Amino acid sequence: MTDVITPPATSGGIDLPDEHAPVAAHGHEEHGPSGLLKWLTSTDHKVIGMSYMITSLVLFYVAGIMALIIRLQLASPNSSLVDFQQYNQLFTMHGSLMLYLFAGPFAFGGLANYIVPLQIGAPDMAFPRLNALSYWLYLTGSIAMMSSFLVAGGAPSFGWVSYAPLSNATNSPGAGGDMWIMAIALTGFSAIFTGVNLVATIFYLRAPGMTMFRMPIFTWNMLVTALLILIAFPVLTSALIMLFCDRHFGTHIYSVVGGGSPILWQNLFWFFGHPEVYILALPYFGIVTEVLPVFSRKPVFGYKGMVFATMAIAALSTGVWAHHMFTTGAVLLPFFSLLTLLIAVPTGIKFFNWIGTMWRGQLQMTTAMLFCIGFLFVFLIGGITGVMLGSPPIDFFVHDTYFVVAHFHNVLIGTAVFAGFAGIYYWYPKMFGRMLDERLGKWHFWLLFIGFWITFMPQYVLGLKGMPRRVAVYPDNLGWQIYNQISTVGAFIIAASFAIMLWNLWISWRRPVLAGDNPWDAHTLEWFTTSPPPHHNYTHLPPIRSERPTWDANHPDAPALEHGHPRQSPNGSRKGGERKVGTH
Amino acid sequence: MPAGGPSTSVAPVDTPTAGTPPDGPNLNPRRPRSHRWAIAASLAVPLVLAGCQVPSFGAYKGVTKQANDSFKLWQGFFIGSLILGGIVIALIVWAVLRYRRRSDEIPGQTQYHTLFEITYTVIPVIIVLVLFAFTVVTENEVTATPKGNVAIQVTAFQWGWQFYYPATGKAVQGVLSEDPQMVVPTGETVNITLKSADVIHGFYVPEFNFSQYAQPGYDNHFNFTPLHNGTFRGQCTQLCGLYHSLMVFSVKSVPPAQFQAWVHQVPAGHASLNQLKAQIAAKGPGA
Amino acid sequence: MLLLGVGVFFGLIGTIYWFTAYEDGGTMMLVGTCLLGLLPGSYYFYWHRRMPVRPEDRDDATMEDGAGTIDSFPGSSIWPFVIGMSAFLITMGLVFGFWLALPGVGLLLTALAGVTAESRRGGTV
Numbered sequence: 001m002t003d004v005i006t007p008p009a010t011s012g013g014i015d016l017p018d019e020h021a022p023v024a025a026h027g028h029e030e031h032g033p034s035g036l037l038k039w040l041t042s043t044d045h046k047v048i049g050m051s052y053m054i055t056s057l058v059l060f061y062v063a064g065i066m067a068l069i070i071r072l073q074l075a076s077p078n079s080s081l082v083d084f085q086q087y088n089q090l091f092t093m094h095g096s097l098m099l100y101l102f103a104g105p106f107a108f109g110g111l112a113n114y115i116v117p118l119q120i121g122a123p124d125m126a127f128p129r130l131n132a133l134s135y136w137l138y139l140t141g142s143i144a145m146m147s148s149f150l151v152a153g154g155a156p157s158f159g160w161v162s163y164a165p166l167s168n169a170t171n172s173p174g175a176g177g178d179m180w181i182m183a184i185a186l187t188g189f190s191a192i193f194t195g196v197n198l199v200a201t202i203f204y205l206r207a208p209g210m211t212m213f214r215m216p217i218f219t220w221n222m223l224v225t226a227l228l229i230l231i232a233f234p235v236l237t238s239a240l241i242m243l244f245c246d247r248h249f250g251t252h253i254y255s256v257v258g259g260g261s262p263i264l265w266q267n268l269f270w271f272f273g274h275p276e277v278y279i280l281a282l283p284y285f286g287i288v289t290e291v292l293p294v295f296s297r298k299p300v301f302g303y304k305g306m307v308f309a310t311m312a313i314a315a316l317s318t319g320v321w322a323h324h325m326f327t328t329g330a331v332l333l334p335f336f337s338l339l340t341l342l343i344a345v346p347t348g349i350k351f352f353n354w355i356g357t358m359w360r361g362q363l364q365m366t367t368a369m370l371f372c373i374g375f376l377f378v379f380l381i382g383g384i385t386g387v388m389l390g391s392p393p394i395d396f397f398v399h400d401t402y403f404v405v406a407h408f409h410n411v412l413i414g415t416a417v418f419a420g421f422a423g424i425y426y427w428y429p430k431m432f433g434r435m436l437d438e439r440l441g442k443w444h445f446w447l448l449f450i451g452f453w454i455t456f457m458p459q460y461v462l463g464l465k466g467m468p469r470r471v472a473v474y475p476d477n478l479g480w481q482i483y484n485q486i487s488t489v490g491a492f493i494i495a496a497s498f499a500i501m502l503w504n505l506w507i508s509w510r511r512p513v514l515a516g517d518n519p520w521d522a523h524t525l526e527w528f529t530t531s532p533p534p535h536h537n538y539t540h541l542p543p544i545r546s547e548r549p550t551w552d553a554n555h556p557d558a559p560a561l562e563h564g565h566p567r568q569s570p571n572g573s574r575k576g577g578e579r580k581v582g583t584h
Numbered sequence: 585m586p587a588g589g590p591s592t593s594v595a596p597v598d599t600p601t602a603g604t605p606p607d608g609p610n611l612n613p614r615r616p617r618s619h620r621w622a623i624a625a626s627l628a629v630p631l632v633l634a635g636c637q638v639p640s641f642g643a644y645k646g647v648t649k650q651a652n653d654s655f656k657l658w659q660g661f662f663i664g665s666l667i668l669g670g671i672v673i674a675l676i677v678w679a680v681l682r683y684r685r686r687s688d689e690i691p692g693q694t695q696y697h698t699l700f701e702i703t704y705t706v707i708p709v710i711i712v713l714v715l716f717a718f719t720v721v722t723e724n725e726v727t728a729t730p731k732g733n734v735a736i737q738v739t740a741f742q743w744g745w746q747f748y749y750p751a752t753g754k755a756v757q758g759v760l761s762e763d764p765q766m767v768v769p770t771g772e773t774v775n776i777t778l779k780s781a782d783v784i785h786g787f788y789v790p791e792f793n794f795s796q797y798a799q800p801g802y803d804n805h806f807n808f809t810p811l812h813n814g815t816f817r818g819q820c821t822q823l824c825g826l827y828h829s830l831m832v833f834s835v836k837s838v839p840p841a842q843f844q845a846w847v848h849q850v851p852a853g854h855a856s857l858n859q860l861k862a863q864i865a866a867k868g869p870g871a
Numbered sequence: 872m873l874l875l876g877v878g879v880f881f882g883l884i885g886t887i888y889w890f891t892a893y894e895d896g897g898t899m900m901l902v903g904t905c906l907l908g909l910l911p912g913s914y915y916f917y918w919h920r921r922m923p924v925r926p927e928d929r930d931d932a933t934m935e936d937g938a939g940t941i942d943s944f945p946g947s948s949i950w951p952f953v954i955g956m957s958a959f960l961i962t963m964g965l966v967f968g969f970w971l972a973l974p975g976v977g978l979l980l981t982a983l984a985g986v987t988a989e990s991r992r993g994g995t996v
Contacts, residue, residue, distance in 0.1 A: 043948055084827060085826060129951050136958075163823070165782070166823065178965070179966055186962060261802075297691055302696045327795055327797050328802075328804075352704045355676060358680070363683050365685075377676065384669050387661070393723050396795055397788075397795060400821035465790065469821070
């Protein structure tokens with residue numbers, strides 16, 4: 001049934017009489033469906049967001065196991081743990097699951113769905129049924145993708161980028177590839193609908209006083225991500241439809257025979273593919289920008305700079321797609337090289353703003369904060385190697401080697417894993433009303449951080465030595481084995497860290513430690529409501545006069561300095577800390 | 585550091601003259617410096633192990649003229665990265681260690697500093713333009729294709745290589761791990777035309793610091809000038825199907841006279857590509 | 872304004888690309904993106920000037936300014952699930968055979984009817 005929502009009562013935490021109370025509070029939940037049917041029919045953005053997050057995390061673990069098998073295979077030069085076909089399938093599916101089914105959906109389908117309406121004071125997303133549809137498309141797409149293992153011929157083996165002509169019917173026959181195409185079409189539409197929803201919600205459902213430049217940076221990043229989704233995913237879907245036609249309807253779009261061009265596939269795919277990695281990265285940048293200020297006890301440094309940097313990154317990212325194609329000999333090298341190198345500038349601005357946020361703060365090393373700091377180190381190295389790759393002469397000798405593999409794992413793990421788990425540890429209390437264990441969280445972090453470097457630094461070396469990627473075996477007389485073995489050990493350390501995460505989740509349910517509304521003394525609007533939030537999110541809202549409404553409500557004597565300068569620090573209230581932050 | 589003290593410890597970022605990282609005096613004797621060094625070491629050790637083999641930083645110096653150009657660019661980029669990355673890492677480490685929570689006092693709520701922000705926008709742009717300029721120069725050298733002494737047609741196919749010398753009709757081919765060998769003259773410029781018979785493959789010789797795609801319907805052209813005699817390993821880098829991992833070849837550079845003798849020995853007939861592919865099908869995996 | 876900016880930016884980049892790269896695919900994609908920005912952006916720009924400032928865009932707005940009905944938010948609805956399943960069946964039908972797509976199309980038509988009725992009636996059908 002439909003809820004007609006009136007906005008919640010006014011400020012100061014005072015409950016005003018009934019005429020201002022939201023209509024939704026009148027017990028309609030008692031009449032609604034329950035159990036499985038409730039889940040199938042829910043349009044509540046929190047339920048949908050949670051479904052996305054759980055599904056994507058399950059797929060993350062599945063893809064992680066695939067990675068472990070890959071690393072086991074590579075630990076010895078001529079291993080026959082898996083055969084060539086299985087190996088090709090493994091890395092194809094590992095990449096596809098991680099990129100199409102985990103990193104993106106977790107961020108924009110899961111976290112954004114849950115958090116963005118809360119952060120802007122909205123009762124739900126603008127199109128709740130469309131939101132639900134997005135989730136069902138995502139779930140069915142994931143099922144289709146995983147089911148490709150079960151069909152004759154097995155899962156696709158042409159790499160997550162499925163270059164033509166390798167992916168055509170002659171070279172990769174079988175239903176597996178078609179399932180893969182359909183799965184991505186389904187999840188692609190899921191993403192497009194979520195993008196539409198996010199843009200509409202952010203433009204139209206902000207609470208009074210929540211102007212665009214008072215929105216939290218996470219929400220800003222999601223807005224920009226949503227626009228990128230709308231730019232990139234339709235191109236992917238179209239390219240996939242054309243690929244399907246080539247495979248089944250006798251067209252020759254990507255094959256030379258009929259006058260087509262395999263390079264066209266690359267152009268189309270990477271026009272999607274490069275913005276895609278920024279679609280993956282920007283939400284996670286947003287998470288970092290949420291967590292760092294809270295645990296530095298200061299506002300975000302350079303808010304407007306952050307907003308414009310995010311826009312600049314997104315804008316530039318749509319113009320650099322062919323840096324994945326430098327070795328085709330068919331692209332205009334200087335154009336793409338310059339734009340690629342330029343992306344380092346707004347990213348650098350963000351980095352300095354993050355450091356500026358921490359500077360002269362009171363840093364609390366909670367698990368979420370540790371993951372963010374880990375992100376800073378990891379992404380820095382990944383970003384630097386990205387700049388190197390942006391230079392064609394360098395790209396010529398590291399392209400398609402383990403250098404690239406190390407680079408993209410560097411940036412993707414930095415964002416989706418480090419920053420993503422920072423988000424999980426940060427928002428878990430809000431979503432579930434209970435805390436995750438800090439000690440276990442720190443074990444998770446340190447094992448992951450150490451394991452990460454052990455896994456991927458040797459891969460940079462391997463790439464420079466000339467080991468190509470996507471190989472199941474390698475020569476035993478080139479000295480590559482030792483690096484591969486170190487890398488495999490690192491992979492298992494990472495696996496151990498994720499086992500600890502599961503344990504942490506488990507005990508938070510068995511032995512809950514209750515969280516209040518705002519255990520971290522955080523700044524943004526979602527911390528004003530209960531943990532977990534009620535059905536339409538807010539029963540009352542504080543006045544919104546800055547980008548930190550909850551902080552302003554709790555610390556009226558420590559407002560942000562209007563003309564910030566590190567020298568004039570008239571130190572804020574002496575009696576800060578009315579709310580003790582829960583560092584265990 | 586006294587309150588509102590000198591801003592020298594807040595190093596204006598990115599100037600290469602920043603010198604030593606802003607470590608500052610150890611103001612909290614209860615927090616030993618060794619703690620700081622332990623963390624720095626645990627970060628540095630994997631980085632060092634990862635291949636900072638000064639001064640090549642892990643890459644091959646290269647055996648062709650073009651490879652040497654790319655190598656120098658690599659060194660430049662790497663040194664720049666060390667400096668910039670080092671500054672940023674130092675800033676992060678400093679912030680993390682120096683500003684750990686000491687009390688519940690709320691710190692100064694600085695929101696922005698326009699001068700800093702402009703500085704760390706403009707300086708990176710300049711750095712990027714410098715990197716780009718060097719890139720373009722090297723790129724033009726590496727991709728130049730003036731006419732050379734020897735022309736070779738390289739055809740990649742699933743899963744082997746054919747090297748054809750049109751001048752004399754000599755052809756060398758091999759499948760899977762048979763490692764067909766391309767012979768070239770040292771000191772002379774070789775023109776390569778790179779083709780594919782089926783899917784996209786990658787022609788990659790690590791010691792040439794170079795790779796390029798072999799694509800159906802689109803020929804690529806590049807040059808190289810070997811500077812030393814020797815045998816150099818090559819492999820396919822672009823996923824091309826089942827036996828992608830086994831598509832090896834090599835390039836052997838010999839004195840010109842020896843090359844001329846070799847290239848004129850043309851045996852009668854050679855297997856066509858289709859025959860080669862049939863060989864692969866017959867051999868099965870693990871050839 | 873944001874969208875207009877997007878449109879102008881891509882118009883510029885697309886033009887530069889067209890003249891430097893002579894490459895059709897990329898140029899078309901950049902032109903498409905330009906339109907993506909210009910079309911809604913112009914629409915918003917036109918109407919923005921003719922409308923009063925909304926409470927969420929005013930610095931000093933209070934909660935009372937936003938009082939009243941915000942919007943209609945459909946509660947539980949089975950139709951998204953049904954549409955999702957129908958999409959799944961249709962796509963699998965393309966892969967495995969049209970017989971699979973037929974129930975998918977049937978479900979889709981039912982769902983479209985159901986969603987429309989639900990919106991009009993304001994409740995689950």
